[in-house]
Amino acid sequence: MEEEWKKKKQKSFWLGVIAGVCVVSAIVLGCAIGGFLWFKDNSSKEFLGKKESTKLRVIQAMISRYYYKDVTEEDMADGLYKGLVASTDDPYSQYFTPKEYEQLKEETSGNYAGIGALLGRPTGTTNTLVTKVYDNSPAQEAGLKKNDEIVSADGYRSEHFETLSDFVNHIRGEESSDVTIVYKRAGKEKSVIIKRKNIEIPSVLYYMLDQKKGIGYIEIMEFTGNTQKEFEHALADLKRQGLKAVVYDVRMNPGGLVDQVTGILDDLLPKGTTVSMKDKKGREVTYSSDDRTQEKIPCVVLTSGQSASAAEIFAGAIRDFKYGTLIGTKTFGKGIVQQTMPLSDGSAVKLTTETYYTPSGDCIHKKGIKPDLELQYKFKGDKERADLSVDTYDYKNDNQIQKGMEILKKELSR
Template sequence: MQDQELERKEETQEEILETKNPGKKPGFGKGLITGIAGTILVAVFAFYIGCKATGTNIVISTGNGTSTVSKGDTASEILDKDTVSKIKELAAYVDMYYYDETDTQKLQDGLCEGLLEGLGDKYSVYYTAEEYEASQISTTGEYYGIGAGLRQDEDTMVVSISKVYEGTPAEEAGLKDDDIIESVDDVEATSMEVSDLVQLIRGEEGTTVHLEIYRPSTGENISVDVERKNVQLPSVTHEMLDNQIGYVYIQQFEKGTATQFEDAIADLQSQGMKALVLDVRYNLGGMVTSVVQILDDILPEGVVVYTEDKNGNRQDFTSSGDTYLDVPIAVLVNGDSASASEILAGAIKDYQYGTLIGTTTFGKGIVQTIFPLEDGDAVKLTTAKYFSPKGNNIHGVGIEPDIELEYEYTGDQDAGYDKAYDNQIQKAIEVLNEKLNQ
């Protein structure tokens, strides 16, 4: 079995990054950029894929056996005699005339990247071993770091801490929200993009990173060494609103998200939850196994999403019906709700199990599959389309909400975010109260 993805777009693999965003936004932030970046991972690939030439054929070996690509197939057509000759000719020109030293490995990687670029599909890409390893962080939510969210002012390049997560090395070291990071291991924080700075903060488990911090709240300059540990960031937050209406925000669909969601629902139910606001705004995606498990907790028995490849092979993902929510539900969506978020929204809409509120979703309805290669590199290819339970493919179209409502923050723009002034949340509360009073 291979890794399958339904991905909105690629992002740099960070701890958690938040870009500057004008106007008031929810605490999760419109500018939030995470390493997940819309990746939906179906299953972990437990085998390897290797290729070797055997005369006029190429044999692809997997944990499930082997398959042979014949001379007339795409691989043989691409690597024909003329193309191989041209590559050698280009390499000769580079060797003779390029003004600087060359890196053979980078040139070889460039050939692989170029092959995938030739598909004209932005979702099909080639990963070096390092890029592939980094991408795995995005699907598990785990990495060796300090457990702090970072944001960078796009004008001044100043980097500050947007959130210190509970139980992480950052909290243990005494770091606080809004602390300004002046340097990381003697590298000035303002000298690079925050995504690159995060790579400096990460490292091997048990090692330390030295930070120079300025704390605006007290005017202190602080030097601190923080130990890097295996960190798993929370992807679900929840709270009880007025009138026993529960609120759950899902930031990404990661490895542990379904469990976190179940814990959140259990806590809200213990408090007497009568209705639920489920917020997937700005959620770019995640693991399909995670969103399917969450839909299994919400919906009655039936198909929640299915995929079809170019040969018409269909794979169904279902809810068992063993557990389901029997309270009114409102789902908040917007143009940055993508992939797994659209699977959730599409299933709830098709089953008429809740009210969608907000703006039309992103529209990512195709599947990517990651094939790890024998040398540690990997290739990601678009391999299928996915469909909502009623057979709707939303790629390039998105899902229209039941209630169209542009986001507006009605409170003080200079004060901290408050859900009481989030017009979409307030609309959801209004809709749920009407249902509770029926």
């Protein structure tokens, strides 16, 4: 399992994982009435009065009569709902159509029907590159390799999609359906038909760094629905290999599910609060670890500016419990929590509802977490290979991993 961090540490990629930098916990609130979500609130007047309703009907009529393309009533209604949520001026709050909500649940579950390849876009380009091909996947069977450029899917070219997420969603589809992929390798294009199948996306990667010293490595790439189980399996397997100390890596982790990160912290830490959350009325929810399990293994945690949200909950708890040493650069600084609230028609609304605090009471929103040891990432290998299909990444050339191993070796020698 030693194909980690690859060239994504050498080039800046936005990975095609749409769960993104948000902490999501689905709850059901209220009910859908006439297409709107209403909560009983005696302190506010009815949102849509006669004046607002009349204006909406006028705008609808103008669109239907004058807009140069046909717009369905469903699309207009969805635009209305999206606009209402957008009034919060919050990039993390949004309205999901039923189709979009199904995609969100698929992505956060860690399972989807697709080709089994992780895609990325080099910063500032519209090129789509294969950053990883999963074992026993349709992509592997079709011959796709890391660093192949995906030119198009079913005739739709990559550069015509505004975001990588849109292109990834286009490639995904129903299980057993076909998608025609045109890819480029060494300047030559090739077309291949790939049959989609259900893919379980691993969120944890692990291996031994130093068998003799017993130093292991666990990268948590994202906190999806399977992450705690994957993490526990990784830790147990490394222990069977003689684990005595571990490097945890959340450098490229954009966040994910609250219950998964707090579950992992419960596995590791002694009794105490691991994170607390407060809403605008000051109501607090806390997550805690108990005494049933506690790992007394020396550790370091690698962080970067792309460590966000749930990854920062993880790093913040490790820091405040003085459980391990944080190495790398300051984290992203997303200290707010979103809740996704389903509606009866299959749609959903995601809203930022709370601010979270580390065990010491620190609010890290918009300021991030400063590591104990600040160390810029510097890959010491060959970054300028003309043949990008050759992966030159090696943890021995990763200065942050090497610093982590150095610290752990000193701790083990005490």
